[in-house]
Amino acid sequence: MSKLFRSSVRENRKLTTDHYLITLRPLKKIRKPKPGQFFMLSVDSGLDPLLKRPFSLHRWLGGDFQLLYETVGKATNILKYKAPGNVLEMIGPLGNGFPAGPSKTGILLVAGGLGIAPVFALAESVSSRRPLLFLGAKSRKEVLCIEKLRSLGIRPTVTTDDGSLGKKGLITDILIDFLSRQSSTCLPVGKVVNRYRVYACGPKPMLREMSRITKKFRLKGYLALEENMACGVGACLSCVVNTTDGLKRVCKEGPVFPAEEIIW
Amino acid sequence: MAKKKTLNTKVSIGRLKLKNPVMTAAGTFGYGEEYSKFLNLNNLGAIVVKGLSLLPKQGNPPTRIVETPAGMLNAIGLQNIGIENFIKEKLPFLRQFNTPVIVNFFGDSIKEYAKAAERLSRVSGIQALEMNISCPNRQAGWSIFGTDPKVTSKVVKTVRNATDRTLIVKLSPNVTDISLMARVAEDAGADAVSLINTITGMAIDIRTRKPKLANITGGLSGPAVRPVAVRMVWECSKAVNIPIIGMGGIISAEDALEFIMAGASAVAVGTANFVNPRAAQDIIAGIRSFMSGQGIHNIKKIIGGVNA
Numbered sequence: 001m002s003k004l005f006r007s008s009v010r011e012n013r014k015l016t017t018d019h020y021l022i023t024l025r026p027l028k029k030i031r032k033p034k035p036g037q038f039f040m041l042s043v044d045s046g047l048d049p050l051l052k053r054p055f056s057l058h059r060w061l062g063g064d065f066q067l068l069y070e071t072v073g074k075a076t077n078i079l080k081y082k083a084p085g086n087v088l089e090m091i092g093p094l095g096n097g098f099p100a101g102p103s104k105t106g107i108l109l110v111a112g113g114l115g116i117a118p119v120f121a122l123a124e125s126v127s128s129r130r131p132l133l134f135l136g137a138k139s140r141k142e143v144l145c146i147e148k149l150r151s152l153g154i155r156p157t158v159t160t161d162d163g164s165l166g167k168k169g170l171i172t173d174i175l176i177d178f179l180s181r182q183s184s185t186c187l188p189v190g191k192v193v194n195r196y197r198v199y200a201c202g203p204k205p206m207l208r209e210m211s212r213i214t215k216k217f218r219l220k221g222y223l224a225l226e227e228n229m230a231c232g233v234g235a236c237l238s239c240v241v242n243t244t245d246g247l248k249r250v251c252k253e254g255p256v257f258p259a260e261e262i263i264w
Numbered sequence: 265m266a267k268k269k270t271l272n273t274k275v276s277i278g279r280l281k282l283k284n285p286v287m288t289a290a291g292t293f294g295y296g297e298e299y300s301k302f303l304n305l306n307n308l309g310a311i312v313v314k315g316l317s318l319l320p321k322q323g324n325p326p327t328r329i330v331e332t333p334a335g336m337l338n339a340i341g342l343q344n345i346g347i348e349n350f351i352k353e354k355l356p357f358l359r360q361f362n363t364p365v366i367v368n369f370f371g372d373s374i375k376e377y378a379k380a381a382e383r384l385s386r387v388s389g390i391q392a393l394e395m396n397i398s399c400p401n402r403q404a405g406w407s408i409f410g411t412d413p414k415v416t417s418k419v420v421k422t423v424r425n426a427t428d429r430t431l432i433v434k435l436s437p438n439v440t441d442i443s444l445m446a447r448v449a450e451d452a453g454a455d456a457v458s459l460i461n462t463i464t465g466m467a468i469d470i471r472t473r474k475p476k477l478a479n480i481t482g483g484l485s486g487p488a489v490r491p492v493a494v495r496m497v498w499e500c501s502k503a504v505n506i507p508i509i510g511m512g513g514i515i516s517a518e519d520a521l522e523f524i525m526a527g528a529s530a531v532a533v534g535t536a537n538f539v540n541p542r543a544a545q546d547i548i549a550g551i552r553s554f555m556s557g558q559g560i561h562n563i564k565k566i567i568g569g570v571n572a
């Protein structure tokens with residue numbers, strides 16, 4: 001069950017010019033969050049910024065936990081100055097999280113940019129199943145978590161928009177190549193269906209493409225979505241997305257949705 | 265502790281008796297369930313649920329909210345599950361609590377308002393109706409319910425005839441003289457008025473040159489609107505004899521007390537619920553401790569108590 005609680009900052013480490021990794025220690029025990037779940041966090045008690053901001057679980061450290069964030073605006077540019085001992089109020093864990101697939105299926109993880117924040121949490125929890133990870137970013141300096149992934153035994157396939165690391169191009173194109181090879185060399189198209197589960201988080205255009213890809217290869221896919229949020233608990237209806245089953249709240253029924261459900 | 269017990273925080277809105285003057289504002293507290301794990305719904309003065317219409321409504325496309333300095337713009341567009349689903353799926357939960365339920369509702373025509381009021385009045389567990397004539401996010405033309413005194417008078421009279429429940433009319437701040445609208449509502453038979461609904465606003469992303477909300481404009485709420493709301497409550501309190509429910513940017517007990525002293529018999533907490541899911545409960549506790557600190561034994565003593 002989600003709670004309103006406070007955490008003290010243990011560490012707030014700068015990773016690149018715009019990316020930080022914050023380690024938090026809840027002042028009261030919280031339930032272990034699932035990968036894909038998130039927290040609504042106040043960066044201070046003032047009136048501007050006013051609303052709490054959503055951040056995905058990045059890493060659970062058995063009590064302490066980490067969030068990976070990019071400084072994009074008001075709240076995140078305050079958050080980056082938080083020092084060990086500072087206390088932050090938050091609500092969580094919230095949302096549904098990634099569903100665990102049947103244990104025999106292979107796992108394909110796809111992350112675009114900061115989408116790696118929740119996808120890393122999932123990668124860590126399923127690392128024994130040897131997931132394949134596809135990681136796309138704008139440029140070299142936005143490719144995060146490579147070392148940590150290596151230590152889990154995961155060597156991601158990387159693309160960047162400018163070719164400064166990995167292949168130049170879109171990560172979804174690499175995924176299409178991979179899936180095409182799978183279906184032509186070892187399996188008929190239909191069989192890919194049960195072979196893999198796909199989990200993705202990233203910018204909207206990437207997720208839209210993921211819906212198309214999973215449909216084309218008839219794969220079961222799960223997408224972690226983002227919408228502007230005010231409450232995070234299902235009360236304000238600010239975060240809805242259109243699905244085949246009507247409007248759903250990203251904070252409550254999501255943030256993870258079956259790829260085929262989203263109407264783009 | 266003994267002293268605390270002697271504090272009287274009871275107020276009345278029409279025939280409706282509240283154990284304390286703090287309720288939740290429509291659209292910011294879902295159907296109550298969403299916040300029930302964060303606070304004790306029994307502690308609230310009343311629960312006001314998300315605005316309902318006869319049939320379910322989709323609302324506006326995203327992006328639906330954007331934060332602005334000390335506030336937020338929303339253009340939810342009154343998405344709701346419809347009255348029948350509310351009665352079937354949500355009301356049974358709310359009936360368990362010893363707290364009055366006020367249903368906020370709206371229609372797209374005078375007839376729809378009346379039908380909705382009639383339907384809601386046939387259900388047990390709904391103690392009062394709050395008619396929303398003031399949402400800034402409905403289609404063009406809708407706003408006349410809350411901005412054209414003739415239409416306001418007609419729609420309130422029609423609803424008055426359709427219900428015997430306590431009837432609260434929620435006023436729009438997007439008018440030249442809100443006290444005139446309060447008088448119109450009173451004359452048409454309202455038991456109380458509530459104010460303010462959100463103030464129409466707009467925010468632009470200067471890089472994409474696009475409005476930040478898909479709906480282009482939205483309603484401003486939160487602390488940014490509070491001084492405007494306090495002023496409007498004060499003006500209305502001089503204009504009408506029916507009770508006023510004050511709201512707009514209440515975050516703390518101090519804020520709530522400002523409204524009460526400006527003339528509000530009760531207050532509603534809106535945007536603050538998002539910031540602190542226990543806000544309404546904390547505000548009640550804060551009002552009690554202000555009262556005991558100031559030696560005020562009955563809250564009624566300070567309603568309209570501003571020396572202006």
Ligand SMILES: Cc1cc2nc3c(=O)[nH]c(=O)nc-3n(C[C@H](O)[C@H](O)[C@H](O)COP(=O)(O)OP(=O)(O)OC[C@H]3O[C@@H](n4cnc5c(N)ncnc54)[C@H](O)[C@@H]3O)c2cc1C
Nearest residue numbers: 053054055056068069070072073074075076117226227255
């Ligand atoms: C379920 C969920 C999980 C998230 N997880 C993470 C995470 O793990 N790490 C992380 O860094 N961010 C995450 N985000 C995005 C994060 O919430 C926003 O970046 C943050 O709210 C921005 O706050 P701000 O005050 O710094 O920016 P603001 O001043 O509010 O906005 C600055 C700029 O950022 C853009 N922006 C605002 N909100 C979002 C958003 N939700 N998504 C994308 N851009 C936005 C605005 O359009 C604006 O251009 C998540 C969002 C959701 C909905």
Ligand SMILES: Cc1cc2nc3c(=O)[nH]c(=O)nc-3n(C[C@H](O)[C@H](O)[C@H](O)COP(=O)(O)O)c2cc1C
Nearest residue numbers: 289290291315396460461485486512513514534535
């Ligand atoms: C997200 C959101 C949804 C709202 N929905 C409704 C609604 O359905 N009906 C209504 O009468 N007012 C609605 N309101 C207005 C609030 O009830 C309240 O009048 C207004 O927000 C001012 O109070 P606040 O500043 O404390 O939020 C909504 C406000 C917000 C922020």
Ligand code: FES
Nearest residue numbers: 232234236237251
């Ligand atoms: S953020 Fe309020 S309903 Fe999702």
